[in-house]
Amino acid sequence: MFISKPKKKWRRRVATAALGIFSFMLGVSLFARPYRPIEPLPGGIVDMHCHVAGIGAGGSGCFVSPKLRNSWKFGIYLRSFGVSRKELEQLGDDLVPDRVAATLGQSKYITQAVVLALDGVIGSNGWLDTNLTEVYVPNEFVLAATARHPNLRFGASVNPYRPDALERLTWAKEHGAVLVKWLPAIMHIDPSDPRLEPFYRKLIELKLPLLSHAGQERSFSGATDSYGDPEKLRLPLRLGVTVIAPHIASTGKYDGERSSERLARLAAEFPNLYSDISSLTQLNKLGYLGEALRAPEFSGRLMYGSDFPLVNTALVTPWYYWGRLTPRQIFAITREKNPWDADVLLKQALGTPAEIFSRSAKVFDFPPAAKTPFKPRALSPGS
Numbered sequence: 337m338f339i340s341k342p343k344k345k346w347r348r349r350v351a352t353a354a355l356g357i358f359s360f361m362l363g364v365s366l367f368a369r370p371y372r373p374i375e376p377l378p379g380g381i382v383d384m385h386c387h388v389a390g391i392g393a394g395g396s397g398c399f400v401s402p403k404l405r406n407s408w409k410f411g412i413y414l415r416s417f418g419v420s421r422k423e424l425e426q427l428g429d430d431l432v433p434d435r436v437a438a439t440l441g442q443s444k445y446i447t448q449a450v451v452l453a454l455d456g457v458i459g460s461n462g463w464l465d466t467n468l469t470e471v472y473v474p475n476e477f478v479l480a481a482t483a484r485h486p487n488l489r490f491g492a493s494v495n496p497y498r499p500d501a502l503e504r505l506t507w508a509k510e511h512g513a514v515l516v517k518w519l520p521a522i523m524h525i526d527p528s529d530p531r532l533e534p535f536y537r538k539l540i541e542l543k544l545p546l547l548s549h550a551g552q553e554r555s556f557s558g559a560t561d562s563y564g565d566p567e568k569l570r571l572p573l574r575l576g577v578t579v580i581a582p583h584i585a586s587t588g589k590y591d592g593e594r595s596s597e598r599l600a601r602l603a604a605e606f607p608n609l610y611s612d613i614s615s616l617t618q619l620n621k622l623g624y625l626g627e628a629l630r631a632p633e634f635s636g637r638l639m640y641g642s643d644f645p646l647v648n649t650a651l652v653t654p655w656y657y658w659g660r661l662t663p664r665q666i667f668a669i670t671r672e673k674n675p676w677d678a679d680v681l682l683k684q685a686l687g688t689p690a691e692i693f694s695r696s697a698k699v700f701d702f703p704p705a706a707k708t709p710f711k712p713r714a715l716s717p718g719s
């Protein structure tokens with residue numbers, strides 16, 4: 337068939353470009369190296385950082401602000417949990433943790449996940465401020481899920497500005513909470529506020545670690561980033577609280593200094609400071625896993641967390657690690673359909689050592705699965 341000269345030229349250019357790209361990628365993959373040598377996986381891995389949420393269906397008490405509901409992120413979150421809005425409306429929010437537990441139950445590597453409640457913003461009257469709260473996941477909702485599913489553990493959340501915050505902590509501990517989670521930038525908590533000292537002392541008394549997010553927060557439609565400055569955690573650290581600042585406080589800068597470097601300095605100073613490797617393989621955090629695994633300050637302080645459900649979105653794929661992983665590894669991880677197993681395999685292939693995968697089971701005081709029988713909390717402001 338007759339092909340015109342310009343067309344021929346164009347085809348040759350495309351073929352040359354394709355060959356160039358192929359050779360480049362082949363070259364890069366030949367020198368693919370993980371951040372650290374690969375180690376075998378330990379058994380019985382615990383994921384200490386897993387989210388659940390709900391829209392309030394079935395009387396769950398969960399809450400999502402209209403602003404977030406109308407944001408493009410909302411549909412992605414629902415899909416990543418493996419549910420649809422219609423299903424939730426018909427079957428209730430319990431479907432979310434039920435699906436999480438079922439997917440986790442199929443994992444080859446993870447045996448348990450700590451699912452996190454999320455308290456809201458507390459107004460000056462001591463009540464939950466539903467205008468300022470973007471997402472609210474009540475402790476009771478998470479506790480009920482952990483009672484239904486032995487592979488889910490209770491991660492409580494208590495805003496320290498609640499008038500009955502200390503009673504809430506005791507209640508949470510009695511009901512098997514393994515940690516207390518804060519999102520200071522979203523819950524409007526200043527971790528360096530001296531008024532929080534009694535709360536911190538209660539955490540120590542109850543042996544409850546504080547999982548407090550640091551760094552910039554971009555999963556919500558708005559955040560007060562100054563509360564995420566790792567330096568603000570100095571007060572609870574000095575008092576002796578076991579603090580876990582997840583994902584090495586990525587991302588962002590404070591006073592011109594990278595947030596993760598500020599956290600590293602604190603880690604060198606305080607042996608009671610831990611972090612996790614949740615979300616560090618996300619597209620917006622490329623390079624952070626390498627930093628976490630290599631920084632001497634974080635050695636012996638990191639634990640495995642997934643940040644589910646974000647790990648179940650396009651934000652995470654082994655294809656972002658061309659040059660770190662071989663094509664064979666990339667294809668093997670892509671074929672893994674269980675989101676937890678894909679996360680574990682990706683982090684292992686990038687050089688996450690076995691001790692990180694097994695640390696959370698050691699740091700947390702995991703009581704046996706049978707807990708105190710469910711006892712509804714007395715009604716109090718903000719309930």
Ligand SMILES: [Zn+2]
Nearest residue numbers: 385387614643
């Ligand atoms: Zn998270």
